[in-house]
Amino acid sequence: MRVYNFSPGPSMLPLPVLERAAAEMTDANGSGQSVMEMSHRSGEFEAIIERTEALLRELMGIPANYRVLFLQGGASLQFSMVPLNLGAAEPGQPAKKAVYIDTGVWAKKAAEEGAKFLDALVPASSGDRAYSYIPEAPPPEPGCAYYHITLNNTIVGTRWASLPETGGVPLVADISSCALSEPLDVSRFGLLYAGAQKNLGPAGLTLVVIREDLIGRAASGTPALLRYDVHADAGSRYNTPPCYGIYIMGLVLEWIKKTGGAEAMGKRNREKADLLYTYLEGSRLFRSPVERAFRSLMNIPFVPAEGDGARRKEIEARFAGEAAAAGLVNLAGHRLVGGMRASVYNAMPIEGVRELAGFMKKFEANYV
Numbered sequence: 201m202r203v204y205n206f207s208p209g210p211s212m213l214p215l216p217v218l219e220r221a222a223a224e225m226t227d228a229n230g231s232g233q234s235v236m237e238m239s240h241r242s243g244e245f246e247a248i249i250e251r252t253e254a255l256l257r258e259l260m261g262i263p264a265n266y267r268v269l270f271l272q273g274g275a276s277l278q279f280s281m282v283p284l285n286l287g288a289a290e291p292g293q294p295a296k297k298a299v300y301i302d303t304g305v306w307a308k309k310a311a312e313e314g315a316k317f318l319d320a321l322v323p324a325s326s327g328d329r330a331y332s333y334i335p336e337a338p339p340p341e342p343g344c345a346y347y348h349i350t351l352n353n354t355i356v357g358t359r360w361a362s363l364p365e366t367g368g369v370p371l372v373a374d375i376s377s378c379a380l381s382e383p384l385d386v387s388r389f390g391l392l393y394a395g396a397q398k399n400l401g402p403a404g405l406t407l408v409v410i411r412e413d414l415i416g417r418a419a420s421g422t423p424a425l426l427r428y429d430v431h432a433d434a435g436s437r438y439n440t441p442p443c444y445g446i447y448i449m450g451l452v453l454e455w456i457k458k459t460g461g462a463e464a465m466g467k468r469n470r471e472k473a474d475l476l477y478t479y480l481e482g483s484r485l486f487r488s489p490v491e492r493a494f495r496s497l498m499n500i501p502f503v504p505a506e507g508d509g510a511r512r513k514e515i516e517a518r519f520a521g522e523a524a525a526a527g528l529v530n531l532a533g534h535r536l537v538g539g540m541r542a543s544v545y546n547a548m549p550i551e552g553v554r555e556l557a558g559f560m561k562k563f564e565a566n567y568v
């Protein structure tokens with residue numbers, strides 16, 4: 201039996217994608233080979249990577265003056281590649297500046313990594329109230345190399361409801377946990393990046409969408425594999441790319457297209473999130489720790505509404521245990537923040553969310 205997996209990542213993949221991958225496991229498209237066995241320089245694989253990119257461009261509405269890169273190293277390597285490529289000064293030159301808005305663990309990690317290569321300014325943070333909101337984002341100082349935000353904050357369950365005005369400074373966003381979860385105006389950004397393992401495919405593949413004029417700015421001495429221009433010039437095949445991950449992402453994109461694209465995905469995701477938030481609003485046992493205007497559609501944390509530390513821990517442990525026994529798994533919150541969290545990415549069907557909401561109601565009735 202397949203469970204409903206509420207993991208924050210790696211997370212559920214659409215069942216039709218897994219079934220198709222299984223059917224093509226030993227013989228992909230009449231090639232007599234698995235995609236895992238193909239040369240990344242072969243015509244067969246070239247067709248796969250080109251189709252994946254074309255689908256992504258269509259579904260995300262990526263303008264022609266942006267490049268799509270399929271990389272490795274996860275979103276975390278982008279915490280280093282972004283400053284190395286967009287903001288590192290040549291040796292002997294004064295450090296450049298970039299803006300980072302601090303909205304939680306991943307945003308902070310990005311800023312910490314950026315600070316190794318440039319002057320990372322953090323003019324706004326929501327750390328004063330446990331990252332339960334998105335702070336007012338001030339305009340950048342003149343001359344900043346870029347302006348970095350984490351569009352959806354996976355751990356605390358917040359999202360930017362509107363984008364900051366950055367003037368001519370390129371807006372850079374980590375979209376790891378919200379890629380293709382709803383329509384996004386790519387032209388507002390200089391660079392977008394995402395680890396694939398939440399909304400797009402398996403772990404090991406990282407997506408970068410970068411405006412062409414931002415390519416080729418890496419400081420000399422930057423290692424080849426960390427340079428966007430090297431990957432762009434080689435069509436993401438400077439070295440062996442994560443071929444199987446790119447293939448699976450292509451299947452996920454086909455599934456998104458077949459189910460109506462980003463618009464329809466956004467509608468379904470809002471419906472799913474509304475189910476849980478509506479339950480939480482009326483619950484006496486649980487509440488959302490996130491301010492209403494900034495609640496994520498993808499990651500929905502909830503905590504016991506009252507009780508001391510020991511009682512909360514008891515509720516959380518019992519909830520996670522009983523939910524898992526009912527086929528609703530991975531509902532424990534992040535180890536750094538505790539509580540519980542339901543991650544309801546694109547591949548989570550609404551039936552799974554209905555089951556969870558029903559389970560929560562029953563659990564509450566037995567508990568309160």
Ligand SMILES: *Cc1c(COP(=O)(O)O)cnc(C)c1O
Pocket residue numbers: 209273274275276277306350352353354374375376377395396
């Ligand atoms: C999961 C996550 C990361 C880390 O991704 P890796 O691919 O494991 O490096 C970074 N940022 C956000 C917003 C995430 O959700």
